Amino acid sequence: MKKLELNIEKEKPYRFNLKDKASLLLKSKSAFIGGIIVSIVVLCAIFAPLLTTHDPYEMDMGKALLKPGEENHILGTDQYGRDLFTRLVYGARVSLHVGIVSVAVSMVIGVTLGLIAGYYGGLIDTIIMRIVDIFLSFPVILLAIALVASLGPGINNVIIALGFVYWTNYTRIVRGNVLSIKEEEYIQAAKTIGSSDFRIIFLNILPNTMAPIIVVATLGIGVAIVSEATLSFLGLGIQPPEASWGWTLAFGMKYIRESFHLSLYPGIAIMITVLGFNLLGDGIRDLTDTKLKRR
Template sequence: MSSSVFQNQSSHRISTHGVGSVLRSIFAYRISCVGFVIILMLVIMAVFAPSIAPQDPNVQDLYHVLEGPSRRHLLGTDDVGRDLLSRVIYGARVSLLVGLISTAFSAIIGVFVGLIAGYKGGITDMIIMRITDTFMCIPGLILLLVMAAALGPGIHNIIIAITLLGWTGFARIVRGQVLIIRELPYIEAAHAAGASGFRIMFKHLLPNAMAPVIIAVSMTIGGSIMLESAAAFLGLGVQPPTPSWGEALRIGYSYLEIVPLFSIAPGLMITLAVLAFNFLGDGLRDALDPRLRGEGKKVE
């Protein structure tokens, strides 16, 4: 954001507009409404999976292997006779869990690192940013695969690997905001009044740098879901029999001509989840960035 956005301490705090105002701004745009509805459906699917799923996702039926859609199995069965619809529904749990937790950890680490770098400046800023740049220079998928292979497969290790990938973006965002905000008059006044560095960072700088962080969180969740699915597709994610969209996509790829829905269903869910969080991020950007208000397509 440009410095004109930050004219005074109250002008750029999210709380000034109020949560209700932000939500109204989000729902004023078709694209963010679509994203919110899809995310809500995915959350309901994940939370109430035992009630929604027609069958136990781990029960095998070797007499009905690789069957197409039927009244008993609406999406068909997989290579060991498990119900595909049930596994797709339960797979939402893994994807959302990994996406939310890894993004939360990435945001916490990145915000703290960026806050320190932007506030301290000088040699501290230079060292932190060079470390950040080093991480960002490595292709994300390659680094994820190396870390997943080193740590071993499993949901906890995938969360750790994605967290180590995701914090750099948040660090750069927060650092950029802090470099602007720290030059404003009210920050200088806080220094003159004898406020401690801790108070200035966490009471004045951080709250006023959170708008772009919130936008980035929504976008990052979608990216984390994609990375988890990619790791699972390569056999480094959540291990069977735990249902996972990426794992289903990996196995179903071998039977694409026999049972197309084996791959299409989980692939479609991954696509919808990633798009939904990106759509919501677009709405949050329009709602929280004063420069962009009124530029989106509103609901008529």
């Protein structure tokens, strides 16, 4: 019995230690820059009322399409006379809300199915992975458009649609990790002492798959933000008068010649935010890479 315990301790897989490795995040330029960008966007979303002096929904047709800097409007106004800077700051709330919640939905679906497919294998694994193949056979954005068109526009339906189409990445990654982890000696020992499948899956296997899940989730938030902007641009996403970067960008296209700033600034906001999440995701990937030197 003592020999078995020693083997379990010896074969126990490496677990990422945030306290020991946190310094690596600061050394990663991409993670550092991405973290700063994401932090700024999050703070802008949280403290939007303190950062703006205008009502994001108040219309003043007498001030429509003002140029940046005119009459105390830093970025000008839109076609309804609303302050564009205020609309962009409040739009960060919508984008982050959709991005984070939709990723959470897809993560729950994908991770659960990946754990089940990898652990049980056989027919269950075949069925789940064939469903994944079916989803992957369709362009993701077209599938999202079809779902939103069926459900109707609105922030909740956008979240449901995006969460339902992006779960496949989590399933494939988690399944691959589970297939190797379940063969470890400590998993076999847990089965020998009578641990339930639920306990093994969620207490022994899941913690050792969190590193790639976090990376995919971080990158997925950026993808979800772009997808929400695309749906809103097409008129299927967030509806007026809600502040949405995609919706603002779409309406700005109508005035691209005389007021190009209506499309320029929302596009920059989307680009910088997505860039921040991508850089942060790359940094976290390096941070959680088990091939790095273990301390």
